[in-house]
Amino acid sequence: MSVKIPLVSYEPKYDDKIFFDTNVWLYLFCPIGNYKSKIIEQYSTVFYKILKSGCRIYTTHIY
Numbered sequence: 914m915s916v917k918i919p920l921v922s923y924e925p926k927y928d929d930k931i932f933f934d935t936n937v938w939l940y941l942f943c944p945i946g947n948y949k950s951k952i953i954e955q956y957s958t959v960f961y962k963i964l965k966s967g968c969r970i971y972t973t974h975i976y
Contacts, residue, residue, distance in 0.1 A: 925966040
């Protein structure tokens with residue numbers, strides 16, 4: 914079962930399994946101007962933590 918956790922308090926562990934939908938990838942890699950810059954900053958911070966922890970990232974395919 915999935916659990917929604919606030920980004921600012923999340924500390925990933927190696928055995929965590931993370932699901933990112935397309936919106937997260939767009940915020941991370943396609944930011945436009947200062948649109949929702951606070952969300953982009955939070956996503957970038959937690960993405961870096963996830964990469965450092967080595968946990969698995971899952972996603973849907975993008976058409």
